Amino acid sequence: MPVATMLGREIHVDEEGFLTDPSEWDEELAKQLATNIGLELTDRHFEAIRFAREDQAAQGETPTLRRMQTVGGFPTKELFGLFPKKPAKKLSYVAGLQKPVGCV
Amino acid sequence: MTATDTVPVPSFDDADETGRKLVIICSKGSLDMAYPGLVLANAALGEGIETHIFFTFWGFEIINTKTMGDLKFVAMGNPATHMPNAVMGLPGMTALSTKMMRKQIADLDIPEIPEFLDLIHASGGHLWACRMSADMMKLTEDDLYEGVEGIISATDFMELSEGAQTLFI
Incomplete structure (x- = not known):
């Protein structure tokens, strides 16, 4: 597994660049990860990110878009706006989580 | 800030750049045959792929507001259920097998058909x-799920599916 250096810290990531240890994440790092993929984070982005991280910590897996909507209250359409084209993957990446594994 | 050029960054190439486009033809009206098209469409959309679903013949059951919430699974004549037809043909068996399949789908936290269409x-x-x-x-548009953009001809379909990967289900 590669170790990336961001913000002067060593961050463990997988081959694609997703963090493998959510505990190495903080909101400063989220901003850096967002910059890496050409996103600028707003408060609303952070609300989605915080929910995704809390849900992952509780459930042991990254929430799918459907779960973001039904449990988190983030409408799918809005997530497509916040994280264009590939919301589930981009949200997971910026939140320091693995990609969701569910089909739906 | 440390240089990030050595940091692996996932490739979130926009499908616009790859030009990928998917068309799924849903032609079946049973519960088990409704899901494959919807699951694949949902996955494609999550990947930023332009996705169209064309409902035809029995596939109308999926978008007809009177039937979309009540699709059935018929086990009789389906060897993959490994159940004897003499049993699966008895009265009430379709209701029972439909109920069982719905439960299996719900247990996986997969939405029912109307909600799945909302998601797509x-x-x-x-x-x-x-x-x-x-x-x-x-049937007219008034009978169909509100998200259906239009009732289109085979010729219209040819135009919209130009350059698309096409799946017939």
Whole structure:
């Protein structure tokens, strides 16, 4: 597994660049990860990110878009706006989580 | 800030750049045959792929507001259920097998058909209905799920599917 250096810290990531240890994440790092993929984070982005991280910590897996909507209250359409084209993957990446594994 | 050029960054190439486009033809009206198209469409949309679903013939069951919430699974004549037809043909068996399949789907936290269409619609998926099927079944747009963009002809379908990967289900 590669170790990336961001913000002067060593961050463990997988081959694609997703963090493998959510505990190495903080909101400063989220901003850096967002910059890496050409996103600028707003408060609303952070609300989605915080929910995704809390849900992952509780459930042991990254929430799918459907779960973001039904449990988190983030409408799918809005997530497509916040994280264009590939919301589930981009949200997971910026939140320091693995990609969701569910089909739906 | 440390240089990030050595940091692996996932490739979130926009499908616009790859030009990928997917068209799924849903032609079946049973519960088990409704899901494959919807699951794949949803996955494609999550990957930023332009996605269209064309509902034709029995596929109208999926978008007809009177039937979409009540699709059935028929086990009789389906060897993959490994159940004898003499048993699966008894009265009430379709209701029972439908109930069982619905439970299995719900246990996986997969939405029911109407909610699944909402999800696909909200994700930017395009839904189309077949003109000939609508005429045969005497249905209009008023009878169909509100997210259906239009009832279109085979010729219209040829135009919208130009350059697309096409799946017939």
